[in-house]
Amino acid sequence: MPRVLLIEDDPSVREGVELGLRRRGHEVRAAATGEAGLAAMAEFRPDLLLLDLMLPGMNGVQVCRQVRERSQLPIIMLTARGDDFDVVIGLEAGADDYIVKPARTEVIEARIRAVLRRLDDGGAGRPAIEFYGELAIDRVGLTVTKAGRPLALAPSELKLLLHLAAAPEQVFSRQQLLEHVWEHSYHADARLVDACVARLRGKIEDEAGSPRYVQTLRGFGYRFGPL
């Protein structure tokens, strides 16, 4: 069972979520502030970070950025729709997914599983490493290099790239990507996809303004290539 670090300032939410997840067999460490959460990270070595955006002192977005500076730990934001902190800001800071509060434990767990799940796109019949331009994608080792240099991709960025690259030049609508990469419902917030694409482009493209690898088809969605 995955180890979950929960950073949430409200005691009742912290206790409720911790209790619910522990009942389902997760190992949970709860922290009340961003500082305490970051301090617990090295010692607890979580598999996933559940992060409230509205925190006293250091806020969730800042925590998110700090974590991303040194690791590609999966991060799920806890947010309330209409909060001052917009979902988009958290996603731009590097979060992989978000959960709207209040949420039942089954919903939270489903999101945790979805983020942690590896894409099983049937590696059979494919070479271990695929080359696209300067990119080398290793589907088995789950690493991506550009011109020989390894790229640090967050889990959602990696999954998105693997999904798009599995069918080069095929157009995927944002709804399709939400369903297949994030396992969200068809009607979820498509800004999740846009934010992740923007982050991915920042890492793999030569110029994020004129992308070669992840291209936009206005009105339809995204596709990988053609190069």
Add this chain to the structure above:
Amino acid sequence: MSTGPESGPVLGRARVRAFGLRTRLLLAFLLVAAVSAGTTAALTYREARNALLETAQDTAVTSFREQVQQIGVGLPVQGGEDLEELLRGIARRGKPHPWVVFAEYGSVRASSGENPVSTVITPELRRAARANPHGSFERVVKDGVPYLTIAMPTVFKTGPYSLLPSGLVLYAVMPMTDEQVNVDALLMAARDGALPGLAVALIPGLIAARSVLRPVRELRRAARNMGSGRLDTRIPVRGSDELADLARTFNESAGQLERTVRELREAEERARRFASDVSHELRTPLAGMLAVTEVLDEDADHLDADTARAVRLVSAETGKLAVLVEDLMEISRFDARAAELNTDEIDVAEAIRKTLSNRHWTDDDRVRTQLPDGIRARLDPRRFDIVIANLVGNALRHGGAPVTVRLRTEARSAGTPVLITEVMDSGPGIRTDSLPHIFDRFYKADAARIRSAGSGLGLAITLENVKLHGGTIRAGNLPGAGAVFTLEIPLRAEGAGG
């Protein structure tokens, strides 16, 4: 503030404008100017004309009388050359113009001209000549030419104060053409003086109209500004006339209106913020409670019966409370105009199918669909999902299965095609007196039911979501039985984004 079709009012305004304030002011000004100029010209003309004609008349009559008195005529008068020679002599000395002289004595007729008898002399003049020994005259117009005719009976002086008519009457006929020319010139002068005067009167008329109309125009502009929401509009007050009073009154009323509206807005803002704050405050404890409802549900089986029922009740109601609070939050975001539309171009039929399958409404006995493929629209997928789910859920709860969802597009006269989604149920329909309130918040069509499964905000949220898309929604009843909700969203050409 209406933005509806305005062809009617515009036509009406154009018709009214033809007799608008400016036109009426100008017409009144011109009328006064015309009457005074006309009267002056007419009076001047009459006086001048009379003076002109009388001078000529007097000269002619006096000089004719003198000449007639100077001639001596032997009686009885013989016609012939002598008489005509005499008459020609008088005629040559005509003043101020040459005249034609006629003589009548009994049956003798003679003249200085070619005809012995004048056609201009009237019987009235002949009668007057016999009655008045000092002579008489008459103005005659014949064939458009004015003539002065003078009749002068020759007399014998029988005493210092008594005269005896000799029976010979001399007539002088003088064309007054020169005088007529002068009179005509006078008329022309009067007319030519009056018309430019009238034209000149237009200028002060326009200035006066402008000075009255400018405050009126300012008032109109200010009133329109107020109507379009700029309540801080004020009019500059000039002078101290009635229009200045009007402007002052307008400003005072505008100030009062602005204050009242500000107070109302502040009250509304407070109420709105309160609702939003309450929902926010409720949400945090709910998030904790909702996370542990599962624990309660799982362990209820191991508790004694009463505790288990209590625990299950708490769990179930926590779920409903969470939905209610979320709906309240959503409504207060609409009220605060903070609701955002995140549109995406989607396949509408696919979106509706996903909505139904996410809610497990896939049983054909409950929900049937008529969803033609290939209809793409720019919609907010999350909001469209809420709309469809609310309508179908509502139809299943309050109407009756099977529920039909039908999708189609229709071209409108305005040019933009419209996406039409209909949700029909097989229930008893909506009571007519409930129809106008069906989208109200917490409105319950069935008064007997205290609480329904929904929050009571579902249709209100649906309406707001549709409005956010620029669309409309209406509720009605099918001819047979069952309610129908018709949703219309304009299909825009592909815009920015994506």
